Amino acid sequence: MTGTAFVTERDLARTYDGGAYENTWEAVEQYRAATRYANTNDVGSGATASALDLPRSRIRTWVDQGGEPDAVRAIDTARGYGWLECTPDDDIFAGLNALVANVFSGGSIADSHYRPSFALNHRGEDSHVIDALELVGVDYQIVDDRDGRADEARPTEDGTVLGRVLAVLGAPVGPKADQLLSLPDYLVVGSVDVRETFVYAYLENRAVHHEGKDTMTITEERNDSYLSSLAVLINDIAGGGVTRNSESITISADAARSLGTVR
Template sequence: MTETVFVTARDLARTYDGGAYENAWEAVEQYREATRYANTHDAGSGATASALNLPRGRLRTWIDDSGAPDVVRGIDTAREYGWLKCTPNDDVFAGLNALVANIFSGGAIAEQYYRPSFALNHYGADSHVIDALELVGVDYEIIDDRDGRADEARPTADETVLGRVLAVLGAPVGPKTNQHLSLPSYLVVGSEEVRETFVYAYLENRAVHHEGKDTLTIIEERNDSYLSSLAALINDIAGGGVKRNAESITISADAARSLGTVR
């Protein structure tokens, strides 16, 4: 039985569209064809361009200067980390899944260059996001002293490729307030464990605890369909007891205890 794969090279290439190349995947295919021909025939950019009917200006950088396009380097980097073609049963996907949940519930991916930052919750350096970053294999730094704002973890290497991979998985890019959000599609076909990981990571960031009560509340300014989908997902994992209100989600005490999220 073939396992579901959530991130492919073609998916990742689409995040580069409109930059150096209007169709980044086409550039990837041309690069591979051109360098394969040049290596096989010991040919320079001129001969390769003539043989393949491709612009020599483009091939000169690829062949004579050995300069791969950013999209090719990004794909190679993602492959080295194991982010491409990972399946729900892979540890690396568990990390990516938790990071996607963090982007939805407190972190962000910058519109320019796809640089991600991840919110640390009340657990500080023991937040789930630290384990997630270690699972995906990237180095990171903790940013504190942010003028009253939550501390953050930020990757210090290959961060833009990671941000693009998270975007492919469905994480929002740019400010979330005015976006029409929807939960990642992989949660529909993902295993119970995948869905649980997403919910637990989300609740660690967004669940509000009330003094003397076990009830939890999520208050977010998001579009109606997103909040309804989120409430349904949490309700499914909790086995009931989750209610969608006008601008919030209430998780009953029994549901909170079932989820194990009560401090």
């Protein structure tokens, strides 16, 4: 699906469902209709509510005070960064794709407010995730001294909107051990380059290299269907040599050399 954007306004708005509005996309459409009508006709919330048959209590803040729903603000923010319009051929999508892989393989998105954190791998501040964050255009800070846990990169501005965009793309939200995970749908229809970026980013975080061997393994406590799908994806990119075991994935020496991930 080259040339097709994977993040839509509607899907991003729906990450806000269950808050102030039961159907947030409907609220976005009402906001746009109300502000368009008020601006075009130079009227206030009362006349706008009557003309559009909307509750004045809902649109008063929008029309009279310049407020807007959080989802509208998020849509405008995401558009400003280019996250909504980007396609698999764009550098921005390459960055988003790498960040999704990082959430699966070491990072996280908090289930409250969608705030993301991205684990740095053995390369430290030379980790792929730093390049990815720069591609998507957000500022970030490095958080270290985490009691033996990996250092993290955390967006400092608009991070929660980024987290929602990654969730729309298929990144898990909340503790991964408690979920039935599945790989993002865009990997099925995406190009080879898209799948390669995801696999390389994933392996940089999770692949274990064994001393004196080129063989690599990935060991994770995840649901069976997810591990099987991940093994199939890596095997496809490596051109064979990847096997799924009970709780791990083995990447043969030939496959590791084909992937170019041997240190």
